[in-house]
Amino acid sequence: MSRLIDLDELGRFAAGARAFATGAGDSPYHLALDWARSVAGKGVELVTAGELRPQTLCVAVSLAGSTTALGEHLPRGDEPERVVHALERRLGERIGAVVALNLAAENALVPLITAALLRVPLVDGDGSGRVFPLVEQTTYALGGMSPAPLALAGGSGELILLETEAGRVEELLRPVVLAVGGWAVVACYPMAAADLVRVLVPGTVSLLIRAGTPGTPRTAAAPFGVQRLCRGLILSVEGSTGHDAEVSLPSQPSSIVLREPDGMRRLVRLEAHNEIVLALADGAVVATVPDQICMIGTADGMVVDVDEARPGLEVDIMVVKAAPVWHTACGLALGGPRAFGIAL
């Protein structure tokens, strides 16, 4: 039962996608939203994976790299089309639907823009249920799908096709993204709708549209539940050590030390490596990846990024439950603490 995401719903979708998204600067977010509004026309068709014919070729589209770079180095506007057409040429087949890799802020809007430009439906769901830093950290990968062949389009007209074994995609992708200017639109995980049904975290697009409706509590944006861990006052932000050097992530490990201002007055430590990986309260583990740990500023209700954390800031620490598949042995291996270099 397909439906249209109109401009009004687009706004709500964008707001919902921001509820727990980290790394979302104002300027790239508004840029992506304006871009989506300019191409949405009468609306974008939203379908469930099951509504598609089983053999329909679906492709995941996302933004790769730094959103800050996107805000400074503007897209030409043809990146989504070029990247999908490149993949189509490689596969010798037209795609029938676009799906999101994850639904965090701009990453939610880029697939919608792609669907609008190509006039194909957007699948209601994503490959994460939350956001992970690596292209390989998806439920699609957990379900046995390969991110390659992967096409990448840069803002200056670059077009790159990556074909490699599944485990090396991130390694090859990162320097290329840097080389094309810090951000790129990627099309990856080409798969039949029948497979997508199996590996998708379903219904997350419509969930975020509902969550973005004004007056809806933030918790509505968490498909598998959310828990407020505690409130904390940031005491210090330190560089961190002790992370497994074998694990290569785009950013350096850091550590945020907080103190509960009241109640138990616990000493809370958020260990971050690209995202918050581990939360300790008085030395005891209270949350880890694959659940998503995020800081929401108590002053403005906005998500506080790891690199925005500064002493004196008061935040609520929220834990967004990951999809059940992330808590399986395979899921933990791909998105658990060890995947982020923390040997508990």
Place this chain on the structure above:
Amino acid sequence: MTGVRAPGWEAPVTVTELVNAGTLAGARMYGAGENPVRGVRIVDELSVLGTVAPHTAVVLIGTAASGGWAVEMAMRRAWEQAAACVIAPSGGLSESSGEVLAERLGITLIFVDEDPLLVAVRVASAASRPDAARMQLVARCATRLVEAGTSARRVLGVLNAELPGTSVAFLDRHGVLLAGRRDAAAGGRPEGEAGESVPGWSAQAEVPDQEGGVLGTLVAGGSSRSPGWPSVVRTVLSLAVAPLTAWAARERLRACRDFARQAALAERLLADAAAPEADLAPATGAAGTASATPASAAAVPSAAAPSAASSAAASSGAASAGEEAGPVRMAAVALGWPVRGPLTAYQVRPASGAGDAALAQTLITAALGQVPVTVRGEGWAGWSALDPAELAGRLERCLPTMPWPCSAGVGAQVPGLEAAGESLTGAEAAAAMADPGTVARADEMGPAELLGALPSRALRAPATVILRPLLTIDRDGTLLETLAAVLDEGGALKAAERLGVHRNTVTTRLDRIKTAGFDLDDPATRLALQLACHVMLR
């Protein structure tokens, strides 16, 4: 070997002791550190912590020490296992958050700069041989005390530095702080009151004075609950007793030496001043006198011109005598002594032998101001710029402060230092004459006072010789008594009245005295006999 030590040396070392006693010297400790350490476990990954036994010192290495998060998790798990403490290499965890967590969990966290594996070996050794670890501390303290020498302040500095977590103070016998930390003095309780269950303990050691009394007390206290620690501290305190005794002796010596020096200076001043005028520089003349000694010229009335001139000559002579006299006069001035103008001598005389000169000096200068104090005759003498009446008043207030019964005398006022000798003599005589606790003035002395001041003890022997012919025949002493009465009263009649006998009796006795060979008509013989009687009958 253990027999010589007090009980407690075999008790397991506590975490605090590891840090305080040198095993972990230089380490930063957060938390109370009161737990005993019975063993060591090296932990390289967090999962090992589940098998750590209680009272174990957990030494973190490898991934378990690799970052703040790992150390915090290790602290949590060590706490769950009732470990004694967590020892982590510095740098893994910021010390402020480590401190907060140590306080919250009540587990002791120690940051070390050295290789944790070396630390682990030393802790293991201390845990297995607590007495050896404690002996090591005592040995180190002994070495440091030797280096500190005989300074009370340095000795206390060593004690407070080498016994961290412990405050040590040195108190005099009245409990007044001499050196060290005031909190030890305030918090220190008498030994024995601090039981094992009471947080806080104290240890003491007495420092003897030269007579074997108590010069002062070393008091140590702290909050450590280690059963072995007070005993170790007590041992270290006893090591400090000898250097402190040496310190006290040296200070006494210095005070005595100072007295001797200032006394020598006073004698030198007097000697210079009394030097014959012929020895003084002849060329100074009237102009030199006027310009060199305006103070003495102004202070001495012109009517006393000769003495003023001689005073001035003495002053200028001393000044022009060059390098020799100059420093003496300079030193006297620096000491605040009166060296010019009219002055009055004094003498303080203890009734029973000389006491501590340094103490006498202190007490006399406290009453009279900056004056020289020298040993003279049987007492202490010097001079002051005060007039005799004021000086006598000051001495009256001074005498009760002396620890021995003393008398004092004040000489006549003289125009200058060169005449101080005669004033000193008068003061000495007056002091000898005065009863203990009183002050006599030489310028108020009459004949009776002079007789009273006769040194009867010294004269008794010659008097006995002179009177021997008489004493030989005088069986019951009546002849001596009669002779004294006749000489004192000036005739036989009055003597008979005084003795209550008939005049003829006196005449008869006088005849017997004359037969003994005494010519009572010779004035010299009469004077000698009268003095002899006075001495013999007093």
